[in-house]
Every structure is written in structure tokens, then in C-alpha cells.
Amino acid sequence: MTTVETGAPTTVAAGAATPADRPPRRELGVANVFSHGFLLLWAAMTILPLAWMLLSSLKSNGEIISDPWGLPEALRFDNWGRAWTNAHIGRFFFNSLVVVTGSLCLTMLLGATAAYVFARYEFRGRQVVYYLFVGGMMFPVFLALVPLFFVVRSVGLLGTWPGLILVYTAYSLPFTVFFLTAFFRTLPTSIAEAAMIDGCGHFRLFFRVMLPMARPGLISVGIFNFLSHWNQFLLPQVLIPGDGQDRMLAQGLSSLAVSQGYAGDYAQLFAGLTIAVLPVLVVYVAFQRQVQAGLTAGQLK
Amino acid sequence: MRHGRYPLILSFLLPPLALYGIFVLSPYLQAFQISTTDWLGYSAQADPVGLANFRTLLHDGYVWNALKNNAILLAVVPVVTIALGLFFASMLTMGGRKGRAGVTGVRGTSVYRLVYFFPQVLSVVIIALLWKEIYSPTSGLLNGALRAVGMTDTPAWLGDPRFAFWCVLAVMVWSNVGFYVVLFGAAMQAIPRDIYEAVLLDGASRATMLRKITIPLLWDTIQVAWIYLAIAALDGFILVQLMTNGGPNFSSDVIGLRMYDTSFGSENKFGYASAIGVAMFFLTLSVAVLALRTARRDRIEYS
Numbered sequence: 001m002t003t004v005e006t007g008a009p010t011t012v013a014a015g016a017a018t019p020a021d022r023p024p025r026r027e028l029g030v031a032n033v034f035s036h037g038f039l040l041l042w043a044a045m046t047i048l049p050l051a052w053m054l055l056s057s058l059k060s061n062g063e064i065i066s067d068p069w070g071l072p073e074a075l076r077f078d079n080w081g082r083a084w085t086n087a088h089i090g091r092f093f094f095n096s097l098v099v100v101t102g103s104l105c106l107t108m109l110l111g112a113t114a115a116y117v118f119a120r121y122e123f124r125g126r127q128v129v130y131y132l133f134v135g136g137m138m139f140p141v142f143l144a145l146v147p148l149f150f151v152v153r154s155v156g157l158l159g160t161w162p163g164l165i166l167v168y169t170a171y172s173l174p175f176t177v178f179f180l181t182a183f184f185r186t187l188p189t190s191i192a193e194a195a196m197i198d199g200c201g202h203f204r205l206f207f208r209v210m211l212p213m214a215r216p217g218l219i220s221v222g223i224f225n226f227l228s229h230w231n232q233f234l235l236p237q238v239l240i241p242g243d244g245q246d247r248m249l250a251q252g253l254s255s256l257a258v259s260q261g262y263a264g265d266y267a268q269l270f271a272g273l274t275i276a277v278l279p280v281l282v283v284y285v286a287f288q289r290q291v292q293a294g295l296t297a298g299q300l301k
Numbered sequence: 302m303r304h305g306r307y308p309l310i311l312s313f314l315l316p317p318l319a320l321y322g323i324f325v326l327s328p329y330l331q332a333f334q335i336s337t338t339d340w341l342g343y344s345a346q347a348d349p350v351g352l353a354n355f356r357t358l359l360h361d362g363y364v365w366n367a368l369k370n371n372a373i374l375l376a377v378v379p380v381v382t383i384a385l386g387l388f389f390a391s392m393l394t395m396g397g398r399k400g401r402a403g404v405t406g407v408r409g410t411s412v413y414r415l416v417y418f419f420p421q422v423l424s425v426v427i428i429a430l431l432w433k434e435i436y437s438p439t440s441g442l443l444n445g446a447l448r449a450v451g452m453t454d455t456p457a458w459l460g461d462p463r464f465a466f467w468c469v470l471a472v473m474v475w476s477n478v479g480f481y482v483v484l485f486g487a488a489m490q491a492i493p494r495d496i497y498e499a500v501l502l503d504g505a506s507r508a509t510m511l512r513k514i515t516i517p518l519l520w521d522t523i524q525v526a527w528i529y530l531a532i533a534a535l536d537g538f539i540l541v542q543l544m545t546n547g548g549p550n551f552s553s554d555v556i557g558l559r560m561y562d563t564s565f566g567s568e569n570k571f572g573y574a575s576a577i578g579v580a581m582f583f584l585t586l587s588v589a590v591l592a593l594r595t596a597r598r599d600r601i602e603y604s
Contacts, residue, residue, distance in 0.1 A: 035392045068440050069449065129318070142582075145561075146328075147335060171324070173321055173325075249424075
């Protein structure tokens with residue numbers, strides 16, 4: 001290190017015109033104020049809309065229209081009640097919960113089993129089947145939308161939750177299998193071999209040994225799938241048409257926004273949005289490390 | 302122990318493959334076939350018309366208008382998002398005061414990360430509806446602020462064809478930046494600290510450090526970000542549909558909305574909509590390949 005210090009700032013110093021004896025501390029101090037300013041600005045730009053949504057959900061419609069920046073005079077939780085019951089947000093919330101629970105379990109089960117076979121078993125045509133399968137994540141869902149509608153209708157599942165669960169699962173499988181195949185390949189083979197010598201069958205080996213070992217990978221991809229299923233809008237929009245009460249939360253919110261346009265009940269819309277955001281916020285703050293890791297791993301496919 | 306292998310392979314592989322074949326593979330293949338017919342939806346009547354749909358597509362002013370908007374998104378969103386992401390990520394991982402500990406992040410890095418990333422876990426529907434209210438001409442947060450600083454003639458934002466599209470674009474950037482801050486931040490953590498300490502001792506400024514050290518070492522990650530943002534820019538359907546529905550006067554239309562309206566919206570021209578879908582598919586594919594090609598550089602590995 002001492003030798004480096006004596007080497008004068010020649011190599012990288014592009015701005016050699018600036019006096020070399022300027023105290024570096026001050027420059028960094030200015031840069032720090034500058035950078036902190038921008039960081040705070042962006043943080044404010046992220047928080048402000050959400051805080052505004054929460055505050056507006058507690059205001060009266062008059063307050064919202066006359067003074068968007070004002071604080072609520074009284075905390076009107078009845079807005080939330082109205083959104084929950086009149087706009088059926090509670091019902092839609094429950095619907096989404098049921099469908100996502102179903103699709104997530106099915107995705108993880110089918111994804112893990114398929115990935116395990118691709119990672120650990122040799123059979124004829126394995127590569128071809130694998131690439132055919134994983135190739136599905138390259139295509140935009142848009143392209144399949146029209147035929148998908150008719151496929152689901154022809155098997156009699158249009159407008160039903162099982163239909164939606166199967167479709168969510170089918171579209172999540174390529175990425176899930178891709179991710180978990182890579183994960184199963186990293187697990188040591190020696191444990192599996194030892195279990196086999198001890199007389200463990202193929203099925204028991206998977207459920208008792210391999211699946212528990214793959215837990216970190218399962219959690220990452222599980223979080224990724226949970227959020228993408230929960231936030232799905234396009235597929236339910238096409239596959240659960242109409243305006244019945246069996247729709248998903250995202251659909252319910254969008255029709256709440258449409259009816260707000262006619263009825264002018266702003267507070268109810270904000271309350272509905274807040275109700276939809278809060279559970280996500282709680283889960284996110286509680287598991288932020290896993291969520292960030294799961295989603296960034298998901299993006300780097 | 303070869304016994305029991307095939308039952309496992311078959312029972313583990315067949316259900317996922319069946320599901321994938323029925324709901325993913327067959328629709329994709331059908332889409333190509335439907336795109337060459339004049340199918341109008343609910344009747345079974347569909348005559349093959351060859352490439353006529355694609356010829357119509359070439360002369361469809363609405364499609365070209367939507368494509369133009371997607372092209373602007375493609376040119377602006379990735380650049381702005383990646384620039385902001387890199388800037389914030391480098392502040393968070395090494396913007397800290399130069400002290401005894403060498404290169405560190407600013408104070409409160411983990412709180413910033415927590416806040417920045419949050420839009421990423423929100424549903425696009427919620428983001429779209431919330432921002433629609435923020436842009437609202439009378440009761441919106443934005444115009445409320447403008448009036449507070451004395452502006453009387455506040456714009457109608459989403460109701461104004463000059464601004465509507467750019468308002469949607471800004472929301473797209475807003476919702477994406479946090480994700481890339483975390484992504485780039487994680488990649489920056491992997492860069493050995495002593496490289497930075499060495500160039501700091503050599504007198505490099507922060508900007509030089511970012512340009513000459515961080516960006517080259519992060520190139521792989523930036524490339525991935527580029528591809529993803531490019532694909533997102535070619536979509537944008539949900540934001541546009543919920544915020545402006547393509548209006549006013551098609552000024553914020555995107556190709557995805559065009560396709561949706563042609564098939565499930567105002568018309569039921571399934572043949573033509575599939576042709577738009579096929580065109581979108583090839584467009585997305587070529588943009589992804591192009592991004593991969595132009596961004597190709599040698600990978601740098603830390604020894």
C-alpha cells in the first residue's frame with residue numbers, strides 16, 4: 001500500500017487541470033450532500049404517492065377534491081368498510097387468495113418434480129424435452145391470448161377458478177423448471193447415493209431427501225411465483241370475463257376505478273387500493289431480504 | 302437400484318408436460334395459424350387468407366401510431382431507468398464519506414433499498430390506478446402542488462394529448478428504478494473493494510470510478526437489465542389501458558392495447574389480432590437478439 005501512495009495521481013486523474021493539493025475531504029463532503037439529496041428525493045417520490053393514497057383513503061370525498069394535500073379532519077374508516085363490502089374488495093381479495101394458493105402449490109409441486117427429473121435422470125430425448133419446455137419463457141403471453149381463450153373454453157374451464165389455476169401454473173412452469181433444474185444440479189450427489197444404498201426408493205428419495213435440501217431454491221422461486229400470480233391482470237381479464245363476483249382482486253380494483261369515475265366516490269377507490277397494498281407491504285417488510293433475492297434471481301434467468 | 306426409475310420419471314414428467322402442452326404450446330402454435338385466417342371470433346367460420354392480415358397491418362395507421370409510441374418507450378425507458386439505477390446503486394454501495402474503512406455506502410443504505418424496491422412488489426394495476434389519481438386535473442397530487450406554488454393554468458396531464466404518453470412513460474420508469482437499484486447494488490457488492498481503494502488512492506473522481514471501473518465490471522448485469530427493460534417497453538399494455546386507455550385521441554396507444562382491443566375490446570377480429578401478436582413476437586425477439594448482440598463484451602472474472 002505504501003508504494004501506491006507515493007505513485008502520484010497520474011493514471012486515472014482525467015481532470016488534471018484541478019489543483020492536486022485540493023483537500024479531498026471537502027470535495028467528498030459536497031458530493032455527499034449532493035448525493036444524499038438525490039437519494040432522499042427519490043425516496044420521497046416513492047413514499048409520497050403511497051402515503052397520499054393512505055391519507056386519502058381516510059378523507060371525505062369533499063376533502064379529497066378541495067384539498068389534495070390536506071390532512072384528513074377525521075379518520076373515516078367507513079371508507080374502508082364501504083370498499084370492503086359495497087365494492088366487494090373483501091370478496092375479491094378472498095378469491096385471489098384461494099386461486100393463488102392453489103396455483104402456487106400446483107406450480108411448486110409440478111415444477112419441482114419436473115426439474116428433479118431433468119436434473120437427475122438420464123433418458124432418451126431429455127435435452128429436447130427440456131429446451132422445448134423451458135423455451136416457453138421466451139414467448140410473450142400476448143401471442144397466446146386469443147387461442148388460449150378458446151382452448152380454455154373448449155375444455156369447459158372458462159370463467160372458473162380451476163381453469164385460472166391451471167393456466168397460471170402452465171405459464172409459470174417454464175421459469176420454475178429452469179430455475180429449479182439448475183438448483184437441483186448444484187446439490188451434492190453423495191447424499192442421494194448414500195440414501196439409495198440404505199434402501200431408499202426413488203420416490204422417497206425425492207420427497208424425504210432432495211426436496212428438503214432444495215428449500216432455499218424453492219423459497220426464492222416460490223416468492224417470485226407468488227407475486228407474479230397475485231399481481232396477474234391480463235390472464236384473469238381474459239379468462240374470467242364479465243363482471244361477476246368470482247373475479248380476482250386486480251379486476252375488482254380496475255372496475256372499482258371505472259365505477260368511481262361515474263359515482264365520484266374517490267375515498268372508496270383509495271380505500272380499496274390501500275386494502276390491496278397493505279398485506280403486500282406487511283409481507284414485503286417482513287421478508288424483504290428473501291423477496292429482493294427471489295425477484296432479482298428471477299430476473300437473472 | 303434401476304428398478305423404480307421409470308415410474309418416477311413418467312409420473313413426475315407427464316403432468317407438467319401435459320399442462321404445458323395444452324395451455325402454453327398449443328395456443329402459441331395456433332396463434333400462428335389463426336393469424337392467416339379472417340376469423341371473426343364466435344362463429345366457427347374462418348377462411349384462410351394467407352398473408353392478407355399482415356398486408357393490412359402494414360397499412361394500418363393505428364398500428365403504426367402505437368408502434369411509434371412503443372419505439373419511444375424502447376428508446377427512453379431503458380436508458381433513463383438504467384442510468385438512475387446505476388446512479389442510486391453506486392451512491393448506496395460506495396457514496397459514503399471516505400473514512401478509515403475505505404469505500405462504503407451512505408448511511409441508511411438498507412432503508413433506501415427497502416423503500417426503493419417497494420413499487421416492484423405492487424401490482425401494476427395498483428400503480429396505474431394510483432398514478433391516474435395523482436395526475437387527476439382537479440383532485441390530483443401533482444396539480445395540487447402546482448397550484449400551491451402559484452400556477453393557475455394547470456395542465457390536464459392524462460387528458461392532454463401532449464402530455465398523456467409522457468405521463469405513462471414516467472410511471473413506467475418510476476415503478477422500475479428500485480428494482481434495478483437492488484439488482485445493480487447486489488452486483489456492485491461483488492466487486493472487490495480494493496480495486497476502488499486503489500483507484501481512489503490514484504486520485505480518481507467518483508464519476509471516473511463509475512465510468513471506468515463500475516460500469517465495465519457490471520456489464521453483464523446491465524445487459525440483462527437492458528433486455529428486460531426493452532421487453533417491458535414493447536409491452537406497457539396494463540399501464541396504458543388503465544391510465545389512458547390509449548387516449549386522448551390515440552396519443553398514448555401501444556401495440557399491446559391495439560391487439561387487445563382488436564380481439565377482446567371494441568372488435569372481435571381474432572385473425573387480425575393474432576397477426577398483430579405474431580408481429581409483436583418477432584419484434585420482441587429481434588429486439589432481444591439485437592440487445593444481446595450490440596451489448597456483447599468479454600466477461601470479466603475476478604480472480
